Amino acid sequence: MLMHYHNRMDKMMKNMISKIVYLLPAALFMPTLALADEAPTLNSGDTAWMITATALVLLMTLPGLALFYGGMVRKKNVLSMCMQTIAIASLMSVLWVVLGYSLAFDEGSTGFIGGLGKAFFSGVGYDTLSGSIPETVFATFQMTFAIITPVLIIGAFAERMKFSAVMLFTGIWVLAVYAPVCHWVWGGGLLGDDGVLDFAGGTVVHINAGVAGLVCALVLGKRTGYPKEAMMPHNLVLTMIGAALLWVGWFGFNAGSELAADGTAGMALLVTQVATAMAVLAWSIAEKVVFGKASLLGACSGAVAGLVAITPASGFVGPIGALAIGAAAGVVCFCSVAFLKKAIGYDDSLDAFGVHGVGGMVGAVLTGVFVSSSFGGAGLADGVSMGAQVFVQLKAIAYTVVYCAVVTFIILKVIDMLVGLRVDENAEREGLDITSHGEQVLG
Numbered sequence: 001m002l003m004h005y006h007n008r009m010d011k012m013m014k015n016m017i018s019k020i021v022y023l024l025p026a027a028l029f030m031p032t033l034a035l036a037d038e039a040p041t042l043n044s045g046d047t048a049w050m051i052t053a054t055a056l057v058l059l060m061t062l063p064g065l066a067l068f069y070g071g072m073v074r075k076k077n078v079l080s081m082c083m084q085t086i087a088i089a090s091l092m093s094v095l096w097v098v099l100g101y102s103l104a105f106d107e108g109s110t111g112f113i114g115g116l117g118k119a120f121f122s123g124v125g126y127d128t129l130s131g132s133i134p135e136t137v138f139a140t141f142q143m144t145f146a147i148i149t150p151v152l153i154i155g156a157f158a159e160r161m162k163f164s165a166v167m168l169f170t171g172i173w174v175l176a177v178y179a180p181v182c183h184w185v186w187g188g189g190l191l192g193d194d195g196v197l198d199f200a201g202g203t204v205v206h207i208n209a210g211v212a213g214l215v216c217a218l219v220l221g222k223r224t225g226y227p228k229e230a231m232m233p234h235n236l237v238l239t240m241i242g243a244a245l246l247w248v249g250w251f252g253f254n255a256g257s258e259l260a261a262d263g264t265a266g267m268a269l270l271v272t273q274v275a276t277a278m279a280v281l282a283w284s285i286a287e288k289v290v291f292g293k294a295s296l297l298g299a300c301s302g303a304v305a306g307l308v309a310i311t312p313a314s315g316f317v318g319p320i321g322a323l324a325i326g327a328a329a330g331v332v333c334f335c336s337v338a339f340l341k342k343a344i345g346y347d348d349s350l351d352a353f354g355v356h357g358v359g360g361m362v363g364a365v366l367t368g369v370f371v372s373s374s375f376g377g378a379g380l381a382d383g384v385s386m387g388a389q390v391f392v393q394l395k396a397i398a399y400t401v402v403y404c405a406v407v408t409f410i411i412l413k414v415i416d417m418l419v420g421l422r423v424d425e426n427a428e429r430e431g432l433d434i435t436s437h438g439e440q441v442l443g
Helices: 002-038 044-072 075-105 135-153 163-186 190-194 202-220 236-258 263-291 296-310 319-344 352-370 386-418 425-430 432-437
Strands: none
Touching: 044 075, 044 135, 044 236, 044 296, 075 135, 075 163, 075 432, 135 163, 135 202, 135 352, 163 190, 163 202, 163 386, 163 432, 190 386, 202 296, 202 352, 202 386, 236 263, 236 296, 263 296, 263 319, 296 319, 296 352, 319 352, 352 386, 425 432
């Protein structure tokens, strides 16, 4: 009996030891396995959506903005607008790879600007990820933002700046102004740390471009003959087509900024459509009340104003907020275009500041209001009141306006000393198509 008891105990001990030996490796490597589960993994659905969104945002510039702006200038300058658009898009693509992406998204030591660790896309390879998508896709998506922002600026100084000056200005500006502000908001910089809400670029893209456009218009001065001579758009059909391409492409701009194919991207898609439609109606009604007629140019401008204003809010607000933001953008941007230029006396040729600068500010402020869950928004961060969030939004606007205005002014003055900013009066009267590019629209 005693022998049987000992044999049984030996068998139990052996079983226990074998279980410990079997489970010990799993216990030792469990933390490693848990970390492996949390590591970023590629999501093919997100990747497919982001490749599509990237193409949509590029569509906004080529051909969207080229046609939108090209239709609004006089016939003798339409090719110059198209040439500036395609040349800037090419220059920004190269600069983004060489330095821009690194300055915007590499870690910086001060929160002001990124480092040089990603210069020439260093470390961006086949297998590197940004969240659930390849970093190559993320970097190219962000490249399209860097492309469209300086192209927006050219609407302010259309028909009078030297092509060489345009290229020098936009090349320096994207590195000295766009990249730092992008880093502040999206690259881990000072405004992001403060909790600013800018889902798709109300501050980074539109306020930045609008303020730069205003400074350009003031420094270059008015077009020859403005405002005494009529300077009517030469082809509003082109402008309408351009506005439509912008509207369609903006779904990639806003919904794509979620960087995933999920519910937030879906809501961004919805509110983009709602705000834009509301802004068209609001602008047209305001134009009818003030001038007695609603115009196609006004409707197209209203659409862009709505698109601009919903951009910072698109991932944070619901349909109620979209309706309010669209209505505010339509009315406020119309008043800016109709009255502000006359009151101050500047010549913003295609209303870059009145639509993008003012619209971006309207959207940035109202994002702080309509993010509240009481309006159907995503909700404020824990412990943050609506007033506190609006203050953060105003702070971001102020930082962007001051920095952009000062640095833009300095860049323009340096370029003026180097190559000059404006074409001469005879070239301006003949048109930039012939004098700058040796081409013209026939018929």
